[in-house]
Amino acid sequence: MQYLFFSIMFAIGTDTFLISPLLPTLQSLFDVPTGSAGWMMGAYTLGSATFALIAGPLSDGWDRKKVLLCGLIGFAVSTILCGFAVDFWTMCLFRFMAGVSAAFTAPQVWASIPALFPPARIGKALGIAYAGLAVSQAFGVPIGSLLAAGHWSYPFWAIGLGSLLLAAAVAVAVPAMKPPLRPGAKPSVLSRYVALLGSGRARGTFLAYFFVHLGAGAAFAFLGKWLTDRFSLSIDETGYAILFLGLGNLLGSLCSSYAVKALGPHRAMATGMLFAIAAYVAVPYMPSVSLVTVVYFFLFAVLGVLFPLMVGLLNGLNPTVRGTISSLATSTMNAATTVGAWTSGMLYAAFAGYSAVGLFTGICLACSLLVFVSSGVLTSAEEQAEPKAG
Known part of the structure; x- marks a missing residue:
């Protein structure tokens, strides 16, 4: 089942980043000015970030399997429709609809793992699911770009049809995850956040x-531009x-547990x-692209270890509202990445280089x-782990 979750995160990750290499083609096809073209990317993120805050608390009161299944079907259909735009x-x-559907899908993966796996296997399962995102960045987007060489719509149709197959697998393989029965009225969306953040x-x-996504988002946003400016890469x-x-990120996520x-x-x-702190600060001063690539490989491997650990810590905060936690984590990540990219641009322009971004x-x-x-x-995590180790 953990590899089913891996595949779901691979499909969502690929769809998230797919529009970037297709943007010039779509801009020309639809005759869109450069200043507006970014909305074909932003519509997805807007839908995901906005509805994640609602999807999580709602899912904590429903059968989590049904939420995952409906979200995955909606994601598949809306992605297929992108190919017919x-x-x-x-x-x-259609990109907004795909983002909304992803907001109901991805958090259920993170919230389902602690419910379906024994404690000793949760860390490994989270690492494998996170590896799906890492693989999507390493291989999913390049594969999508190759499919787009035939026609721009082919990647959307491939992801959509693949997601329908994943939905069928979820229907068969994933057990029902009904919420525990509670007397009285169901808590509202706001009350779930109040209960969580009261701690x-x-x-x-x-x-x-x-903070960690703010820094990582800032560093990654202008990494490609810096590599081009500093080392004249194509x-x-x-x-x-x-x-x-x-690949480094994939290795780290698989070894995380x-x-x-x-x-x-x-x-x-x-x-x-x-x-990671030392690497980010030192990388801008390294003399060769080979050395930069090697250091960044190990850096991303370390981040691949840390991010599943962070997700596990978040999900352990309150087992009764894991959907709320996962959705708030998704929105937190998107907000931090957006602010980080904006800050990175200002720092890169103001200080004419990557050193300020690294700092x-x-x-x-x-x-x-x-x-x-x-x-x-x-x-707290150490104390919970000690009895299991003994």
Whole structure:
């Protein structure tokens, strides 16, 4: 079942990033000015970020399997419709619908794993599911670009039809996950967030999660431009470098549970974060693209270890509202990535280079580590793990 979740996250990740290489083709096809073309990408993110805040709390009161199944079917249909878009506005509409459907789908994957797997296997299952996102960045988008060489609609149809097959697999393989019966009226969407964020440990953990994505988003947003400016790489060469980073991320995510088990949550987080801080600050000063690529490979491998750990910490905050937690995490990630990309652009322009971006990312990760430690969530995770180790 963990590989089914891997496949779902691979499909969603590929669809998320697919529009980027197709943007010039679609802009020309629909006769869209450059200033407006970005909405074909933004419509998806807008739908996902907005409805994730609603989807999570609602799903905590429903059968999680049905929410996952309906979201996946909606995602498949809306993605297929993207291949039939006739103009800019229909493409934006279908991309928005795909984002909304993804908001009901992806958080259910993260919320379902702790409910379906025994505690000893949760970390590994989360790592494998996260690997689906890593593989989508490394291979999904390039494969989509190859399909688009035949016709721009082929990647959308391939992802949509593949998602329908995944929906059929969910219907057969995933058991029902009905919410526990509670006396009285069902809590509202707002009350679920109030109950969750009333805990200082939860607020601290989400703040730390925001900081890490703020820094990582800033660093990644202008990585391609910096590689081109600093080392005069072509678009293809930059793509190969980023492909290599995706492989590092995949390796780390697959090894995440083993690393966390060997080191413990506290030591794994501290060691990984300190390495990442040093790497982000040092990379802008490295003399060759080969050295940069090697360091970034190991950096993304470390992040591949850390992100499933963070998702596990978040899901452990309150087992009764895992859908709310996963959805808030999705919105937190999207918001932090957006702010990070905007900040990165200002820093890159103001200081004419990547060094300020690397320093900003290092500061963000240092803040994240400090908040993770001070929130107490890592200590709690260590205490829960100790009996199992003994």
